[in-house]
Amino acid sequence: MDPYLPDELLIRGTEINYLFICKTKLWYFSHGVTMEQESEWVDLGKFLHEKSYFGEEKNIKIGPIAIDFIKKGDIIEIHEIKKGRSMEKAHEMQALYYLYYLKRLGIKAKAILNYPKLRETKEIILNGHEEDVERAIKEVEEIKSLSIPPTPVKSKKCKKCAYYELCWV
Numbered sequence: 001m002d003p004y005l006p007d008e009l010l011i012r013g014t015e016i017n018y019l020f021i022c023k024t025k026l027w028y029f030s031h032g033v034t035m036e037q038e039s040e041w042v043d044l045g046k047f048l049h050e051k052s053y054f055g056e057e058k059n060i061k062i063g064p065i066a067i068d069f070i071k072k073g074d075i076i077e078i079h080e081i082k083k084g085r086s087m088e089k090a091h092e093m094q095a096l097y098y099l100y101y102l103k104r105l106g107i108k109a110k111a112i113l114n115y116p117k118l119r120e121t122k123e124i125i126l127n128g129h130e131e132d133v134e135r136a137i138k139e140v141e142e143i144k145s146l147s148i149p150p151t152p153v154k155s156k157k158c159k160k161c162a163y164y165e166l167c168w169v
Contacts, residue, residue: 020090027149
């Protein structure tokens with residue numbers, strides 16, 4: 001644990017992302033059950049990440065967060081590379097958490113969601129979303145503190161999830 005950061009800032013961006021995708025997945029992931037290495041969908045995302053945005057230094061780690069890449073200019077831009085918009089709320093909240101985290105470190109930034117397959121980007125700014133991020137942080141901590149995973153909720157996302165067999169087989 002970093003003695004200079006409050007405990008609520010020691011969660012990972014992936015945990016914020018999973019909160020908005022599936023609370024069961026969040027619980028498993030946060031308890032060290034990682035199924036992503038078995039998933040062809042995760043492999044596809046990694047391939048897209050590696051083959052997009054040549055020349056950028058990728059996977060910038062700052063404390064518990066890992067930003068896909070950063071551009072420096074008048075204002076720092078953090079970039080997240082995503083496959084598609086089907087989980088856009090999760091992507092936005094992950095980016096907002098990164099901005100919130102950086103702001104707590106005294107770094108002003110904006111985020112750009114990059115959708116290379118769609119050839120689209122979306123700018124994310126923190127202003128007005130601090131309370132949303134704080135609620136998300138609190139909910140992640142509550143889910144992580146459970147002794148057993150939350151009951152899964154079946155959705156169309158489940159079939160492509162690396163945790164499908166844990167929940168449904």
